[in-house]
Amino acid sequence: MERRRAGRPPAFDLTLRESLQFACWYAAARIAGWLRPRAMGRGHAPATGPAAPGGITVVIPSRNGRSLVAAQLPGIVRELPMPSQIVVVDNGSNDGTARWLASEWPQVEVEEFAEPLSFAAAVNRGIRRARYSHVCLLNNDMLLEPGFFSALRAAFDKVPGLFCATAQIRFPAGVRREETGKAVMAQAHADDFPIRCDEPVAGEDLTWVLYGSGGCSLYDAALLRALGGIDEAYAPAYVEDLDLGYRAWQRGWPTVFVAGAVVEHRHRATTSRYYTERELAEVLETNYLKFLARAVSHGPLFRKLWSHAIGRLRRRNGRALRHAAGLALAGGQRERGTYPEERFLALTCGDVAAFPGGDAAAAPLVTFADRLETPPAAVLARHCEVVLVRSGNELALRTAIEWAERKWRAGDKWAGEAPVGNPACPGKPKS
Numbered sequence: 001m002e003r004r005r006a007g008r009p010p011a012f013d014l015t016l017r018e019s020l021q022f023a024c025w026y027a028a029a030r031i032a033g034w035l036r037p038r039a040m041g042r043g044h045a046p047a048t049g050p051a052a053p054g055g056i057t058v059v060i061p062s063r064n065g066r067s068l069v070a071a072q073l074p075g076i077v078r079e080l081p082m083p084s085q086i087v088v089v090d091n092g093s094n095d096g097t098a099r100w101l102a103s104e105w106p107q108v109e110v111e112e113f114a115e116p117l118s119f120a121a122a123v124n125r126g127i128r129r130a131r132y133s134h135v136c137l138l139n140n141d142m143l144l145e146p147g148f149f150s151a152l153r154a155a156f157d158k159v160p161g162l163f164c165a166t167a168q169i170r171f172p173a174g175v176r177r178e179e180t181g182k183a184v185m186a187q188a189h190a191d192d193f194p195i196r197c198d199e200p201v202a203g204e205d206l207t208w209v210l211y212g213s214g215g216c217s218l219y220d221a222a223l224l225r226a227l228g229g230i231d232e233a234y235a236p237a238y239v240e241d242l243d244l245g246y247r248a249w250q251r252g253w254p255t256v257f258v259a260g261a262v263v264e265h266r267h268r269a270t271t272s273r274y275y276t277e278r279e280l281a282e283v284l285e286t287n288y289l290k291f292l293a294r295a296v297s298h299g300p301l302f303r304k305l306w307s308h309a310i311g312r313l314r315r316r317n318g319r320a321l322r323h324a325a326g327l328a329l330a331g332g333q334r335e336r337g338t339y340p341e342e343r344f345l346a347l348t349c350g351d352v353a354a355f356p357g358g359d360a361a362a363a364p365l366v367t368f369a370d371r372l373e374t375p376p377a378a379v380l381a382r383h384c385e386v387v388l389v390r391s392g393n394e395l396a397l398r399t400a401i402e403w404a405e406r407k408w409r410a411g412d413k414w415a416g417e418a419p420v421g422n423p424a425c426p427g428k429p430k431s
Contacts, residue, residue: 025325030310032328055085056134059126061123064095075148088110134218134221164219186351195210204355214244239291354386
């Protein structure tokens with residue numbers, strides 16, 4: 001999902017008639033939010049069955065993107081470990097992508113469709129062909145830097161039960177960095193889009209994030225299939241990756257940010273050819289409302305987020321508001337998650353940063369800090385990991401301690417004292 005780091009879609013001046021129309025849409029959305037039924041099942045499958053052989057399947061959806069695929073394939077082949085598989089979903093192209101791949105890259109498998117599918121539908125077709133234990137979803141406008149796959153794959157050996165490892169996103173020189181890969185639910189201002197990408201701190205790695213970008217992330221294939229793949233309700237694109245990561249967290253399956261896996265993003269190289277900026281903004285806002293209605297399970301939390309979302313659209317004159325009532329009345333998911341949403345949202349709100357330490361046999365340090373900045377080298381050297389939590393966020397601190405303990409106790413990787421929480425000394429890591 002693409003978004004600005006501090007995005008505020010433009011507000012538009014309204015006529016009197018339009019003002020009345022927005023007032024009606026807003027009133028209907030408020031009522032529908034309170035009436036949202038639990039009517040929807042997603043058909044999740046258990047994460048069981050024969051284990052797939054170790055390896056990586058790369059799935060690349062592409063619509064008239066022959067030149068983009070041509071630019072990225074050499075780097076993919078160079079970086080991809082064996083065994084591996086590359087699947088390009090040729091999504092309604094008329095630029096000869098499939099014929100060119102068959103001639104120039106015969107090792108690439110092509111799933112060809114005459115008519116364009118949504119991003120989610122195209123990706124799901126590729127996932128169905130995946131033969132290996134891990135699936136990498138890669139946009140055709142991503143260029144890989146050395147070590148990309150090895151860094152993502154290594155995260156699964158370090159974080160038990162990991163669902164997704166997501167890469168660090170950079171932009172070409174001279175282009176403002178609108179994404180970073182460190183996705184959190186937070187706002188600097190009430191009218192900002194509720195999801196943003198924070199700038200990683202120097203030395204930060206394996207910080208928990210809300211979801212992995214659908215354009216540069218590696219997933220556990222069995223867990224991905226257990227969730228039913230990407231929800232195809234999100235069309236034509238955007239927010240499907242947020243929905244996926246959120247549903248995984250509801251089951252206690254985390255996503256982490258991997259600083260050493262780096263891509264350069266040629267931002268919106270495909271979508272901007274088919275949609276205007278205003279159309280893309282409405283799609284993003286509509287799909288975010290759809291995400292709240294479909295994915296957020298806990299009633300009070302849903303009503304809080306829903307009220308904020310529709311209020312924001314009302315203030316910004318966002319035309320996505322016209323869809324809100326119908327989306328809420330379509331119903332939320334019937335089943336409840338096993339892991340509390342408030343806890344993983346606290347962990348992924350931008351108030352937490354993890355840093356690898358220098359002593360794998362020592363205890364991790366989880367502590368309050370006034371600022372999220374690189375810990376002193378002496379502190380890092382005395383711990384297996386240092387996790388900083390912005391001062392005052394008690395729930396984030398407790399949740400970070402829980403997940404640090406899960407990580408370092410799994411498989412007897414660490415058998416020392418309990419993780420250290422230091423709420424009494426904000427602003428100074430306890431050494």
